[in-house]
Amino acid sequence: MEHRHLVLLRELRDRGSVAAVAEAGFRTASAVSQQLRSAERDLGVALVRPHGRGVRLTDEALLLADAASDVETALERAQARLDEFRGAVAGRVRLAALPSAAEYLVPLVLAALADEPIDIELDDVDVSEEDFAQLATDYDVVVGHTMRARPPRRQGLSVQPVVREPLDVVVGAGHRWSRRRTLRPAEVIREPWIAPPRGYPFRTLVDTIERVTGERADVRHEVRDNRVVEALVVAGEGIALLPRFTTRPRADVRLLQLRDIDSARLVVAMSRRDRAERAVVRRVVAELQRAGAQVARDRSA
Incomplete structure (x- = not known):
């Protein structure tokens, strides 16, 4: 069982189509289909079945896609522990944020991390509440919002409160x-x-x-x-x-x-479970929460 096959199945589950997986990975759809056939041969089970003009994952494939998330989460957790032990919290974080929350959160986060080897790539996005979760497929951290009193549970996602x-x-x-x-x-x-x-x-x-x-x-x-x-x-x-x-x-x-x-709306930070274990992602989320607490104090004073 190869890790790359598990990752492919997780990608197909999250993105919904072979074409979307190919586009995200800068590959052709035929190359993705070939990898699927290779995975089926190696694993000895059918992984997809025809569905309309595309394919749908079989129950076995969905089980393996969930396993991919578990494997990647464990690997990232181990890497994070090693990075923190070595004092080497560094790297790039792709951040997508709702403009009305990014306006008061992101400047404080960037200022707090200015002297650390953390590179934040920011995109501003304004989509429906349900669509924010889907953005976690392509970003390390997604700042969205909800009118629920508590962070909503999302399969395969870590959802952390930032500020009310x-x-x-x-x-x-x-x-x-x-x-x-x-x-x-x-x-x-x-x-x-x-x-x-x-x-x-x-x-x-x-x-x-x-x-x-x-x-x-x-x-x-x-x-x-x-x-x-x-x-x-x-x-x-x-x-x-x-x-x-x-x-x-x-x-x-x-x-x-x-x-x-x-x-009150609840501003939240969402990440795929494996990415949420990265030390650098945890550092950015912690600063988002600190920024949210600071703004809430300042505006209520």
Whole structure:
């Protein structure tokens, strides 16, 4: 049983198709298919079966794909122990982060690691809550968010909490609520809304308000970018939800606390289990958590 065959099966499980595995590994689809046939000969079991225009892993292959994760996790754990024993925590970390969280987390992390031999390659990404987990296939650490009170469990992933950040209701300075400090769900549900598409955490909170009040929200505009949301609120197009830590004070908007409902998002750091064992990845995640704690203290002071 060769380690490379196990890795191939794990890749096929995570990426879903031979073409996707080939693209990620800069190979041709025929080369991947040839490796699959070689693995079947060596292991003596069928690993794939036809499914539509592609293939699907057999139960034996899924078992081996899980085993690949266990093997790689054990290897990375052993390497991490050796690196820490030698005082050699170093390397490259590919980091994908939600822009509204990266804005206050990443500068602090980079400053903290400036004198260490750790190279962070940053990409900003804004996808639905479920799609953040899929990014862990290509990145060492993925910073995403959820409206759940605890980090969600993801098969094959390590998910660590970074910081809880309140979402506030934002209204224009000329709105009748502009002198208020707090609002209740029964009040906000009757206003026109600017919200992200379904599947995004901020929209999940709007869905929760609907369930609590038993009424439907009037979502006039579906917008992802928080700065565009602010501009539409100022223009009088509706109210919205924005994160407290990165919504800057300005004269033409007001941030109001939403009462009687848990309105905080949980920012999390996700990694594939084997990558989470790398000493350098653990170092970066620890700094993300420290940065989150610092920002939470500073913004609540």
